[in-house]
Amino acid sequence: MMRLLVSGGGTGGHIYPALALIEDLKEKDPTAEILYVGTSRGLESRIVPDVGIDFKTIEIQGFKRSLSLKNLKTIYLFLKSVHDSKKIIKTFKPDVVVGTGGYVCGSVLYAAARMKIPTVIHEQNSIAGVTNKFLGHFVDKICICFDHAKDDFPEKEKIVFTGNPRAQQVVKIKKSDRLKEFGLDPSKRTVLIFGGSRGARRINESALEAIKYFKGQPWQGLFVTGRVHYDKIMASPSAKDLPQNVAIVPYVNDMPSILPEISLIVGRAGATSLAEITALGIPSILIPSPYVTHDHQTYNAMSLVEKKAALMIKEAELDGQKLFDAVSELENDAELSEKMASNAKAAGVPDAADRLLSVLESLVR
Numbered sequence: 001m002m003r004l005l006v007s008g009g010g011t012g013g014h015i016y017p018a019l020a021l022i023e024d025l026k027e028k029d030p031t032a033e034i035l036y037v038g039t040s041r042g043l044e045s046r047i048v049p050d051v052g053i054d055f056k057t058i059e060i061q062g063f064k065r066s067l068s069l070k071n072l073k074t075i076y077l078f079l080k081s082v083h084d085s086k087k088i089i090k091t092f093k094p095d096v097v098v099g100t101g102g103y104v105c106g107s108v109l110y111a112a113a114r115m116k117i118p119t120v121i122h123e124q125n126s127i128a129g130v131t132n133k134f135l136g137h138f139v140d141k142i143c144i145c146f147d148h149a150k151d152d153f154p155e156k157e158k159i160v161f162t163g164n165p166r167a168q169q170v171v172k173i174k175k176s177d178r179l180k181e182f183g184l185d186p187s188k189r190t191v192l193i194f195g196g197s198r199g200a201r202r203i204n205e206s207a208l209e210a211i212k213y214f215k216g217q218p219w220q221g222l223f224v225t226g227r228v229h230y231d232k233i234m235a236s237p238s239a240k241d242l243p244q245n246v247a248i249v250p251y252v253n254d255m256p257s258i259l260p261e262i263s264l265i266v267g268r269a270g271a272t273s274l275a276e277i278t279a280l281g282i283p284s285i286l287i288p289s290p291y292v293t294h295d296h297q298t299y300n301a302m303s304l305v306e307k308k309a310a311l312m313i314k315e316a317e318l319d320g321q322k323l324f325d326a327v328s329e330l331e332n333d334a335e336l337s338e339k340m341a342s343n344a345k346a347a348g349v350p351d352a353a354d355r356l357l358s359v360l361e362s363l364v365r
C-alpha cells in the first residue's frame, strides 16, 4: 500500500494531471492512501474535494520578481507554509511526495525533501515554471512532458520523460452523446472553443464574433467562456440572436468525457490541454497566452505546429473573422483535418500516468 501526498494548484493545468495520476494509482492499488495539499484560493479547493480526495490547505503567495515589502511578507509566509507542510507530512507519513506545479508545491515539496522523504516534481510545460526550477535542486526526480524542458534543469540525472498523466485518463474514455446536454447534435462535427481552465477574454471576444458565422454551416460549436467571463459575455449585444447550432456555457465539468466527440479545438496552449489533444489526436487552432512566464505557451504550441499537428494564431493578430476563416479551412478540408489529427496523435503519450507512477514506485522500493 502506497501513501502518496500530492500537491499542485492554482489552475486546472496543474490539478488535472495530479488527479489523473491519483486515479491510475487507485486503479492499480485500491488500498493506497492519498492526501492532496493545496491552497484555499486556487481552483484545487473546489475541484479536489469534489472528486472525494482528502484535501488540506496551507497559506502561500507567489514571489514578485523585485525585492519589496510584499516580498518580505512572502518570505515569511513561505517559511510558515514550510512549517505547516512539515506538520501535515509528519501526521500523514507519506512514502513519496509529488508536486505538479504552482506556488503551493514549492513549500510542500521543499518541506518533504528536508525531511528526507522521496520527492518528485512533474513539469507539464516546455519551459519550466519558477517553482519547479527552484525545487529541481532538492527533489529526487524531475518528470517532464516536452524535451525542451530539459534545458531548464541542471540536474540532468534526475530527469525522466513521462508525459502528462491526463493523456492516459482521456484515452480510456468512450464516446458518449453528452453533447445533447448542451442542446447540440451528437451526430454532427463539433468545434470546441475554450481559453484554458479559467477562460480568456481575447479568445472570448473573437469567438463571440466568429460563432455568428456558424449559422447554416454543417458543423456546430460549443463555446466555453470560463466561469468569471460568462455573465459579461451573455450580457453583450453580440450574444443576442446566436445561431441554433452554437451553445455557450461557463465551464464543462469533466471535459474529457466530451473530447472524443470533438472534431476541432480552438484554445490556449496550456500543457494539459495539449496532452489531451495529442492523446486523442484532435486537430487544433492554438492561441497561446502572452501573459504566462517566459511565453511558455508559445513554446508548447510550437512543438505541435512544427509537427504539423496544430495551427497557431498569435493573440495580437486574433479577431473574429480570422478565427472563423481558420475554423472553416479545417472543417471544410477533411484531408487536412485528418492529417493534422494523425500528426497530433503521434505526439501523444497515452501511457503517461503509468510512466509517472513507476517513477514514484522506484523511489518507494
Ligand SMILES: CC(=O)N[C@H]1[C@@H](OP(=O)(O)OP(=O)(O)OC[C@H]2O[C@@H](n3ccc(=O)[nH]c3=O)[C@H](O)[C@@H]2O)O[C@H](CO)[C@@H](O)[C@@H]1O
Residues within 6 Å of the ligand: 011, 012, 013, 014, 016, 101, 124, 125, 166, 194, 195, 196, 197, 198, 224, 250, 251, 252, 253, 254, 255, 256, 268, 269, 270, 271, 272, 273, 274, 276, 289, 292, 296, 297, 300
Ligand atoms: C494562465 C496560466 O497560467 N495557464 C497555465 C495553466 O493553464 P490552464 O489551467 O488553463 O491549463 P491547461 O490548458 O493546460 O488545462 C486546462 C484543463 O482544464 C480542463 N477544463 C478546461 C475548461 C473547462 O471548461 N473544463 C475543464 O475541465 C481541460 O480539460 C484541461 O484539463 O496550466 C498549464 C499547465 O501547467 C500551463 O501550460 C498554462 O500556461
